Amino acid sequence: MAQGVQQPLGVGIIGTGFGLMPLLGYRACDNVQVVAVCQRTPGKAEAFAKQHDVPQAFTDYRDLLAHPAVQVVSIAAPPYVHHEMTLAALAAGKPVLCEKPFAMNAQQAREMYERAQTSSLAHALAFNWRFLPGVSYARELIAEGFIGHPYHVNVIWYAERQADPNIPLLWRHRKETAGFGVLGDIGPHVVDILHWILGDFRKVSAHCLTAIPERKVAGSGEMVAADAEDACAFVAEMGSGVQVAAHLSRVAYASNYQRFEFYGSGGMLIYEADPKAGTWISGRLRGAKAGEKVLSDIAIPERLRQGLDTTDLTAAVGSFLFAQLAQRFVHGIRTRQPVTPSFLEGLRSQEVIDALVQSAAEERWVQITANPL
Secondary structure (H helix, E strand, O other): OOOOOOOOEEEEEEOOOOOHHHHHHHHOOOOEEEEEEEOOOOOHHHHHHHHOOOOEEEOOHHHHHHOOOOOEEEEOOOHHHHHHHHHHHHHOOOOEEEOOOOOOOHHHHHHHHHHHHHHOOOEEEOOHHHHOHHHHHHHHHHHOOOOOOEEEEEEEEEEOOOOOOOOOOOHHHOHHHHOOOHHHHOHHHHHHHHHHHHOOEEEEEEEEEOOOOEEEOOOOOOEEEOOOOOEEEEEEEEOOOOEEEEEEEOOOOOOEEEEEEEEEOOEEEEEEEOHHHOOOOOOEEEEEEOOOOOOEEEOOOHHHOOOOOOOOHHHHHHHHHHHHHHHHHHHHHHHOOOOOOOHHHHHHHHHHHHHHHHHHHHOOOEEOOOOOO
16 A cells, blocks of 8 residues: 555444444545444345445444454444443444434443543544534524524424334334433434533423334234333423423424524524425524514525535435534544544433433423533
């Protein structure tokens, strides 16, 4: 190899159910190669690897970790194995990017964060939805004072992916394997975006709903309990005093809709994304300053949309959103600089989600105390 030419960074992806998004994201990075994938179901890893030209396929994640070509690990497996896989990857000396929800609880999340910090290895959390162009620009505008001092925020994030009761039982429908329902599917992104824009949470009060409490097992047709929540409504008080009201659902028919409304002393700002309105992924921003009676469209800078293809959802999420995250992760590995969002953001998110679960179970406000690190 010619002098000065850097070897491609070898990435191993654990979990192929969502593995296409990370695959596309890493392939959008310079001098990075996905060298291995792992899926415990026999045949699935091989089929995925063959379809996407990945050199190695494994059914045991420990074999992937041990392979010399794998320098970096990306975990896209179900949440109940995040803890053991992350600790094993760190012990093998491999930087880790982990999917959300980070862990099954804040205790696991804290151990994962502390182990990563002790190892001095790069670590990142898949909060890639903060890189939605409209969300990123909303954060910039609020930081610049567009709405003045923030007062309160309304959030709606609806999806219909689990609305059909005929969808067979998946790991996502059971707390044993998923840890959470909508609070694992959508909750981490909403919590992260609110934390990213507004700072720490102080307390929460939540109500959860399991709209479809039973699902059929594929093949046998046996009805089995599906105990993971399908919707969650919560109110929160941020550390700064900002009031939040949010409703999250994964059983909202004909909907894949996101909306954040920010109100403050100097005006208001609305971010929304709706495929029916042609604003999916890129988003739309509208706002009004104090005294203005009509909302005006706010152009999202092209610098935040560069490389975004809104005609292909898979490409938009993988080659654009996940690529934003993967590029930061790879840069952190190569420069030995901290990566954001990291396991710290994962821990803080998990603390809030645990509080939401506790609040719903106990029907009361729950204080959130970010324990010293």
